[in-house]
Amino acid sequence: MYPSVGDESLKALFFILLVMLSGQASAAGSVSLSGTISGASSSAISSARSDTSGPDWAAVTMFLIFVALTLGITVWSSRRTRTAADFYSASGSITGFQNGLAIAGDYMSAASFLGISGLVYLSGFDGLIYSIGFLVGWPLILFVIAERLRNLGRYTFADVASYRLGKTQIRTLSAAGSLCVVSLYLIAQMVGSGKLIQLLFGLPYSYAVVTVGVLMVLYVTLGGMLATTWVQIIKAVLLLSGASFMALMVMASTGFDFGSLFQRATEVHKDGINIMAPGGLVSDPVSAISLGIALMFGTAGLPHILMRFFTVADAREARKSVFYATGFIGYFYILTFIIGFGAIVLVSTNPQFLTADGSLIGGNNMAAIHLAGAVGGHWFMGFISAVAFATILAVVAGLALAGASAVSHDLYATLLRPDASEAQEVRVSKITVVLLGSLSIGLGLLFEDQNIAFMVGLAFAIAASANFPVLLLSMCWRRLTTRGAVLGGWLGLLTAVLLVILGPVVWVDILAHEEAVFPYKYPALFSVSVAFAGIWYFSVTDKSARGNAERDLFDQQFVRSQTGPGTSGGLNY
Numbered sequence: 134m135y136p137s138v139g140d141e142s143l144k145a146l147f148f149i150l151l152v153m154l155s156g157q158a159s160a161a162g163s164v165s166l167s168g169t170i171s172g173a174s175s176s177a178i179s180s181a182r183s184d185t186s187g188p189d190w191a192a193v194t195m196f197l198i199f200v201a202l203t204l205g206i207t208v209w210s211s212r213r214t215r216t217a218a219d220f221y222s223a224s225g226s227i228t229g230f231q232n233g234l235a236i237a238g239d240y241m242s243a244a245s246f247l248g249i250s251g252l253v254y255l256s257g258f259d260g261l262i263y264s265i266g267f268l269v270g271w272p273l274i275l276f277v278i279a280e281r282l283r284n285l286g287r288y289t290f291a292d293v294a295s296y297r298l299g300k301t302q303i304r305t306l307s308a309a310g311s312l313c314v315v316s317l318y319l320i321a322q323m324v325g326s327g328k329l330i331q332l333l334f335g336l337p338y339s340y341a342v343v344t345v346g347v348l349m350v351l352y353v354t355l356g357g358m359l360a361t362t363w364v365q366i367i368k369a370v371l372l373l374s375g376a377s378f379m380a381l382m383v384m385a386s387t388g389f390d391f392g393s394l395f396q397r398a399t400e401v402h403k404d405g406i407n408i409m410a411p412g413g414l415v416s417d418p419v420s421a422i423s424l425g426i427a428l429m430f431g432t433a434g435l436p437h438i439l440m441r442f443f444t445v446a447d448a449r450e451a452r453k454s455v456f457y458a459t460g461f462i463g464y465f466y467i468l469t470f471i472i473g474f475g476a477i478v479l480v481s482t483n484p485q486f487l488t489a490d491g492s493l494i495g496g497n498n499m500a501a502i503h504l505a506g507a508v509g510g511h512w513f514m515g516f517i518s519a520v521a522f523a524t525i526l527a528v529v530a531g532l533a534l535a536g537a538s539a540v541s542h543d544l545y546a547t548l549l550r551p552d553a554s555e556a557q558e559v560r561v562s563k564i565t566v567v568l569l570g571s572l573s574i575g576l577g578l579l580f581e582d583q584n585i586a587f588m589v590g591l592a593f594a595i596a597a598s599a600n601f602p603v604l605l606l607s608m609c610w611r612r613l614t615t616r617g618a619v620l621g622g623w624l625g626l627l628t629a630v631l632l633v634i635l636g637p638v639v640w641v642d643i644l645a646h647e648e649a650v651f652p653y654k655y656p657a658l659f660s661v662s663v664a665f666a667g668i669w670y671f672s673v674t675d676k677s678a679r680g681n682a683e684r685d686l687f688d689q690q691f692v693r694s695q696t697g698p699g700t701s702g703g704l705n706y
Contacts, residue, residue: 192333192515199519200348203364203526207351210360217542217555220357220562222443227362229450233457236441238365240267240462241372242528245469246521247325247498248589253473254481254493254500257398257408260473262421263590264466266428271459274433281608281694283442283451289535290439290600291543294607296693297686299615299679303603304543306622310599311436311543313630315536315569316576317592318437319529323577324588326525328498333518339578346574349529353537354563358444361530368523373461375505375517376468382508383475398477408477420653424590427657431593434600437528437535469501476500479507529573537565579643590655591633598660599626602668608694610672611687614680617672625664632656 218224227235245267252260286292291307323342330341353361387393399406432438442451480486480493486503488494493503502521506514541562546553553561580588603622606613633639635650672680 191511192518195512195515195519196333196522199523202367203523204351206363206367207355207360210357210363211355213359214357217558219359220559222440223357223359223362225444225446226359227444229445229453230457231362231366232441232445232450232454234369234461235362235365235444236438236454236458237461237465238369238372238524238527239438239441239531240458241369241465242322242325242524242589245465246372246376246524247329247501248321249466249469250473250476250501250504251497251499253470254476255497257402257404257474257477259408259411261466261470262424263428264469266425267432268459268463268466270429270432271455271462273429274438274455277605277609278433278439279442279451279455280448282439282604283445283448284694284696285608285690286443289443289538289542290436290604291539294603294618296607297683297690298607298613298618301548302615302619304547306603306619306626307600308539308543310434310595310622310626311539312536313626314434314436314592314596314600315532315539316572317595318435318532318589319569319573320576320580321588321592322525322529322532323573324580325498326522326529327577327581328495329502329518329522329525331495338581342574342577345525345529346570346577348526349533349573350567350570353530353533353566358440358534361527361534362441362444364523364527364530368520368527369461371520372524373465373468375513375520376465376472378513379475379501379505379508379517380468380471383471383479383504386475386479386508394471394474394478398474401482402477417653419658420655423594423653423655423658426661427590427594427597427655430597430601430661431595431657434596434604435593436539436596436600437531439600439604440531440535440538472501472504475508476504480504483507533566533569533573534562536569537562540565591638594633594655594657594660595626595629597657598629598664602661602664606668608690611684612672613668614672614675614677614683616675616677616680617668617670620671621664621666621668624667625660628663629656629660632660 214220216224245264249260249263252263254260282290282293285296289307289311291304294307295303323345326345327338327341330336330344331338334341336344384390384394387397395409399408402408442454445451445454480500480503486494486507493499495502502514502518505517509517541558545561546558550557599622602625603618607618632651632653633656636656637649637652637654640646640649640651
């Protein structure tokens with residue numbers, strides 16, 4: 134049994150947080166959104182505003198209500214989190230429908246709601262490349278991975294990959310890949326939340342990022358997977374409802390005629406008719422293919438998504454999770470498409486939403502937030518802002534939990550301290566969450582001006598290069614050996630990370646070099662190919678007795694993956 138945090142401590146934390154948020158909002162002397170959009174310049178958005186008109190209390194009220202609601206869920210969950218199974222997987226107590234909605238909540242993140250709608254606002258039809266790529270990865274999960282993952286694993290997908298392979302090497306690789314993916318994914322969420330709170334309260338961007346980091350640490354350390362799941366479910370329902378209303382109002386303004394919506398968008402957008410053609414975001418076939426591979430295969434390698442299949446009771450519920458998640462996510466991406474074009478029509482033509490140079494106040498990532506104000510007024514804008522913030526908090530909590538489990542379960546409890554108690558394992562996990570929170574704050578400050586959907590694309594590229602090939606082949610290819618999985622997996626991971634660093638985003642935009650060493654923004658075409666080729670070559674050339682023994686264990690693993698007698702883990706060397 135774990136020593137639980139007392140109710141009084143939780144209440145104190147909650148009170149301090151609310152005072153901090155409201156006090157910061159007042160101290161910053163932030164202007165209301167109505168005041169901001171009527172006369173602000175881009176410099177006024179980028180720094181703390183010193184106007185005396187006060188914050189937008191409609192938005193602030195909604196924001197504080199949602200923070201209070203989610204912290205209340207965390208307090209409730211903390212009383213029910215007693216074991217490692219509770220902390221990592223909610224002891225398998227989540228139903229297929231609930232888990233599907235929670236997975237959809239993971240996907241309906243800042244990158245999806247704010248980033249994709251912002252990309253559609255910026256580039257038109259081409260912005261859909263992200264939503265299509267995100268969605269097409271789900272059949273792969275449904276038919277190949279979900280059921281076997283649930284039958285073979287316990288807390289993390291490394292449990293699956295190491296079933297018949299060397300646990301030390303595989304878990305080290307898995308932890309490294311997961312932490313890289315989680316770090317990049319966290320950047321996107323921190324940037325989105327920072328810009329959102331900056332716009333909402335008028336706080337400096339750095340204050341906003343720190344606030345999100347603190348809340349993320351509180352959610353995970355106190356509530357674990359149970360709290361994260363229920364926060365995801367609630368915000369998914371609210372976000373779907375709010376986005377549905379926004380899309381309905383946009384279509385009502387055009388007589389529920391998509392042709393009229395597109396026609397009006399082409400008339401007012403700076404690129405005119407070109408927004409209905411490909412090439413706005415990805416202009417060359419190499420980048421297009423690379424992005425498609427990253428989004429499709431990366432979905433099946435995201436540690437915070439794969440972890441959710443361990444929160445259900447059995448493989449049947451795992452399949453139901455994917456089915457429900459696909460439906461919710463598909464519907465949501467249709468809404469983001471309408472919201473993006475609606476922002477072109479209703480926001481880009483209204484000077485109150487624009488800076489002096491004609492750009493969108495708060496950046497393109499805020500297109501959906503401004504549209505909410507345009508179609509529903511201040512209170513609805515406050516509602517959408519608060520839901521978007523809750524969305525970000527839930528996603529970063531899931532990411533932090535996935536990263537922490539990679540360290541505590543895969544490295545500490547399995548490799549470094551096999552005799553560690555569950556209490557010690559969870560304690561290490563909570564320490565890791567604090568460290569990840571600090572790292573995400575720093576990276577969020579560094580990548581402030583990047584589009585958040587694009588940053589997620591890079592995270593997907595690393596997941597597709599490091600996690601997915603090893604996971605897929607460990608379940609489906611008899612000839613895979615530890616030597617092949619480890620060498621090929623590390624080659625894929627290092628290639629992906631190196632090409633991201635040498636690419637235009639980091640090498641030019643962050644490090645300020647004149648020209649990128651690697652000319653393409655997306656490395657997946659190259660890094661995924663390197664990973665699969667490396668795994669194949671080093672496996673088929675492995676003639677060792679250990680390699681032969683691992684091949685012989687494939688039949689046993691296959692039967693277990695189809696029948697799933699228990700979840701206590703498999704055989705390891």
